[in-house]
Amino acid sequence: MHLPWGAISPGSWAVPGLEKIVSYYKYHVFFCTNQRDNGEQCCAQCGAAEIRAYAKARIKELGMNGEGGVRINTAGCLDRCELGPVLVVYPEAVWYSYVDREDIDEIIDQHLIDGRVVKRLLI
Numbered sequence: 001m002h003l004p005w006g007a008i009s010p011g012s013w014a015v016p017g018l019e020k021i022v023s024y025y026k027y028h029v030f031f032c033t034n035q036r037d038n039g040e041q042c043c044a045q046c047g048a049a050e051i052r053a054y055a056k057a058r059i060k061e062l063g064m065n066g067e068g069g070v071r072i073n074t075a076g077c078l079d080r081c082e083l084g085p086v087l088v089v090y091p092e093a094v095w096y097s098y099v100d101r102e103d104i105d106e107i108i109d110q111h112l113i114d115g116r117v118v119k120r121l122l123i
């Protein structure tokens with residue numbers, strides 16, 4: 001399989017009872033965009049939908065979307081509201097909070113391209 005940005009190859013791991021699992025996406029990123037109408041903290045009030053749309057567009061612009069690449073998805077409440085806005089990157093289950101597009105660029109460049117966790121944004 002050809003990967004447009006080179007360094008990343010699809011993840012694979014062993015699961016008891018199966019020979020080998022190869023993930024369809026290298027990274028699956030879920031952005032909570034949940035909106036609460038009761039005044040409690042929620043990711044939507046921090047601009048999560050706009051930032052998720054930015055991330056999705058940026059991944060596509062970089063040619064990283066699609067099979068073997070990166071999928072950006074919307075999620076409902078991930079139950080870490082007080083730390084929001086939040087996103088989680090699978091398969092590692094690495095959780096981040098972010099403030100702006102620069103934080104997303106850093107997650108894309110460092111984690112999704114280089115495979116290194118962005119420690120300053122971890123939650």
Ligand code: FES
Binds near residue numbers: 033034041043
């Ligand atoms: S509203 Fe985003 S984690 Fe709950």
